[in-house]
Amino acid sequence: MTSWRDSLNIWGPAWAAIRDVEDPAAEQILAWPVGAGAIAAGSAMHLVTEDAAAAREFAAAARLTETGAAVLLCAPTDDLDLVPHMPPETNLAEVPLENYDAVEVALFDRPVAGGRVKVADGLAVLGALHVDPEGAGMEAELESVMIASLGEEAFLHGADVLYLVAASAQAARLAAVEGWTQVAEVLSFKK
Known part of the structure; x- marks a missing residue:
């Protein structure tokens, strides 16, 4: 079974589709610690991580406001x-x-x-x-x-x-x- 990291480019857009996100530029879905980039004002960033504390430290340093937390399950x-x-x-x-x-x-x-x-x-x-x-x-x-x-x-x-x-x-x-x-x-x- 492919890991969540390796298939993020597939399941990330599918997750956006079921949430009715119409503009892909309105949010970024990124694996942490790899690939966190700049975030435009007013847009959303979802960091998928196995190290929530480090991801939150990164977000605090980038002056991002946490808007939610969820769990990724796989079966x-x-x-x-x-x-x-x-x-x-x-x-x-x-x-x-x-x-x-x-x-x-x-x-x-x-x-x-x-x-x-x-x-x-x-x-x-x-x-x-x-x-x-x-x-x-x-x-x-x-x-x-x-x-x-x-x-x-x-x-x-x-x-x-x-x-x-x-x-x-x-x-x-x-x-x-x-x-x-x-x-x-x-x-x-x-x-």
Whole structure:
């Protein structure tokens, strides 16, 4: 399996696509410590790193303001259960869109969760996985359904590796699931 560093030029733009970033010049996604460059005023920089303290020191010296932190997870599709196990009274809708595919989970016909996947060159990036307040208490089950559906779509389109950028609480839940590994942190900054 290729490392996150070696495939950043593929998964980085896919991650931007699922976040609906229309102007690639509006942000930079860089591996730290390699390749950190100048950042234009008003643009965003995401430093993907295994050494968050050093990346934050670099950002402070460059007078960048931290705007967020997330965790990069990775899983081979062969290591995941890609069969959605639906909780009672839920339905799953899969929607192919122009820049990515999306899923929505409904409980009693009301949307309670959703997510996206972008497949590119043998890998896929999952993102925008969210569970609305109506799904509170079912986060792990709903995330599992979305990951299975999106992961199966990715697998069917030739992806053998999945990446997911997740908030820390979601990353902790997924790291407890067999197959997922936390591989880096994603620190976001603005000038």
